Amino acid sequence: MPHDVELIILLAVGFGLALLFGYIAARLRLPPLIGYLVAGILISPNTPGVVGDIHLANQLAELGVMFLMFGVGMHFSLNDLMQVKRIALPGAILQITVATLLGIGVSMMWGWSFGSALVFGLSLSCASTVVLLKALGDRGLLDSVNGKIAVGWLLVEDLVMVLVLVLLPATAVLLGGQALAGSAADENIWLTLGITLLKVTGFIAFMLIIGKRLVPWIMQVVARLGSRELFTLTVVAAAVSIAFGAYKVFGVSMALGAFFAGMVVKESDFSHRAEEETLPLREIFSILFFVSVGMLFDPRILLEEPLHVLAVVGIIMIGKTIAAMALVLFFRYPINTALTVGASLAQIGEFSFILATLGVSLQLLSLEGQNLILAGALISITLNTFLFSAIEPVQRWIRERSHLARLLERSGDPLAMLPDEVSQDYLRDQVVIIGHGEVGRRITKNLMAENIKVVIAEENREIVENLREKGIAAVSGVATEPGVLIQAHIQHARLLVISPMDIIDIHKIVDIATTLNPQIQVLICAESKEEAEVIRRDNIGEVYFAKEEMAKNMSNHILNQIEIAHHQPPSH
Structure with a gap:
């Protein structure tokens, strides 16, 4: 009997429970990732029963992050963003600002430091791509104007979060945390920040000048051989090696490397094939990521700090939603658009987890803060389905009160008249x-x-x-x-x-x-x-x-x- 079976136990039990609870979640018309998070909670050290190896789970989570970011890069469409840039760009930035300020204000009232409060607020400001795309897809809204605005809004949020992931390690010491192990914590914070931005710029330039041509060329050469497994291996190798190379050579996060790997693969003539053939692998590692995130969650936070949890859910589902709806109505879009965008963003997901984990490793965020973020994610994702179901009744209720409809949809819109x-x-x-x-x-x-x-x-x-x-x-x-x-x-x-x-x-x-x-x-x-x-x-x-x-x-x-x-x- 082999003695090193921790990885096999983690995969067997993790996947088994993820399948069971993912199925239950799907039957309840909830996103399956709720089930994956619950599976992680059940095998975490914080709950009785089978305990998975948390260190192994963290390494698998790193791979999960890489493949999640690779998927985000492959779905990133500048054309989609440009179609709705006038509302998505200012809207997303203002909404991130409002949610972050709400998170900072509430957590500083609890006596947290500014650094902790900033990471906490930023974690509450970004919605989940996985949840949003599924919610819009299930309702046939992906290709609608409302769907395109919501997706464009989220693309801007994703870009902002990628930038935050790059800048946070460089500013950790200034914010009261510690530099990551193996990185040089320079005395001069502005010099450290400058060097970080220079490295990021160098990496982006390398990817746009060389990577954009080299990766599609390699994919084309391999595709000519007609071997499906070699083609899939090429795409996976590109994702993992670019992510690792970005970290090792340029000193930027593997998440950013994987994001740009996805973007350059998308530029290839074989992008649809690459997306299709790597989808099962990306989904497997995404499931592992959500299971490992669940393993970090301590359910006792729900009993010990119920008011804090309610405050977090309030910021995510009320504060963010009202801010997003107000901004959409300000740009003179109809009530239906405001309600759809508001519901789309009333949850948090994978970027929140990635940011919270990074905050803990930089000693900027406490485990309590991480647990509050995870609790907020679980509750908001679960309730998000019901928010979408409420769009039609709420719209009818507003339309029946014409004075309220006139107040919300500003009259005298020049674009509504020839x-x-x-x-x-x-x-x-x-x-x-x-x-x-x-x-x-x-x-x-x-x-x-x-x-x-x-x-x-x-x-x-x-x-x-x-x-x-x-x-x-x-x-x-x-x-x-x-x-x-x-x-x-x-x-x-x-x-x-x-x-x-x-x-x-x-x-x-x-x-x-x-x-x-x-x-x-x-x-x-x-x-x-x-x-x-x-x-x-x-x-x-x-x-x-x-x-x-x-x-x-x-x-x-x-x-x-x-x-x-x-x-x-x-x-x-």
């Missing part, structure tokens, strides 16, 4: 296009090339602003609201084009449009074959389905080529 320079002559026989996504953009471009008048109704205010800068008539708002179609002068339009969207919303838009203009022709882009068939049965307009149209075009092209070949004289 500009004065759009003449009345232009607003006759125009084509009204709902949505300016990929389909809407192509239709608009083709129509304008033929000098056909168009008016676009779009939820995303930044897109409307960009369209107006190009001299294109556009209004901001949700087209299921009659006022938006009235502003687009639907009553004088000859044609209504609806981009792919929820079938219930399509019915609402068509009902409003045909009430205002019974003669209008309606063209609808369907997202799936099933949806196209439902719309055809309902007989509310002409339906186009992308794959169907592609098959028709390709068939016509093939028939034309055959026809041409038949009429050509035979070659000798």
Whole structure:
């Protein structure tokens, strides 16, 4: 019988319990990571029963952090962020500031030092990417304007947290903590900070100049061999070796290294394949990370400091939510957007755990602080599902009280009305296009090339602003609201084009449009074959389905080529 079986025990018991409690969480319509955290709590030294090796768990957690950050890097999309930058960038920074200040204020009232309070506040300010993407995906909101704003907001939060992870070790001594083992704690804090920033800049420059070309080239060379396992190994080796190299050569955190490894892999032509084939491995290490985080949690904090736990949950679920909603409404987005973004950010997750663990290792954060953060995460993630479920009822309640709706949605929004320079002559026989996504953009471009008048109704205010800068008539708002179609002068339009969207919303838009203009022709882009068939049965307009149209075009092209070949004289 082998004697060194601690790792096998940890993996066997950890995965077994993670599976059991992950399944229970999923059946209760909760994120499975709640189950993984509970599994970790059950095998931690703080609870009776089987005890896993905490030192081994910490090493596995490091690997988990690397693969989590690698995944964040692979999902990081500058294009997604640029689409919503005017709200996501200031919104996320202001919300992080508000949540951090609330955390600092409350913890300093408890008698904590400023350094501890800062790490604590920052840990409460960042939402979980895993929880957010799952919540939006389950509700089909990922590709909606509200979903894109929430994801863009979170991308900014992630970038800020990556910067915090880089700067915190360099400023630990100044904040009253200790430098990490093996790092030089320079007497001059500004010199240490300067050197750290120089190393980070050097690493980023290396990755953007050399890594961006080298990693995709290696992936291409390996892909030509046709070996699936070698390709997967290449991607994993890139993630781990870049993370370790960043730490060893440039002295920056392995988390930052893994994040940039994910970003350069995303630049490759094989990024989708890399993401698909490494997903099981990344998920396995993510599960280990959450199990190891659970092993650090001491449940006694819930009994010993219930008021402190309530304060933490209040900051996460009330303070952050109100701050986010207020900022979204300030930028003149509708109530639905404010509620969706507020619910999306009313939880904390993986970055909070990473930051708390780093804070403890730098002796900036006490174990009590770490336990409060973990308790806040467990409770907020569990309750987050119910917050999302409350969006529709709360929105209906606000809409029924028109004075409250008017107060929250500021009137006189210039983007909700067509500009004065759009003449009345232009607003006759125009084509009204709902949505300016990929389909809407192509239709608009083709129509304008033929000098056909168009008016676009779009939820995303930044897109409307960009369209107006190009001299294109556009209004901001949700087209299921009659006022938006009235502003687009639907009553004088000859044609209504609806981009792919929820079938219930399509019915609402068509009902409003045909009430205002019974003669209008309606063209609808369907997202799936099933949806196209439902719309055809309902007989509310002409339906186009992308794959169907592609098959028709390709068939016509093939028939034309055959026809041409038949009429050509035979070659000798």
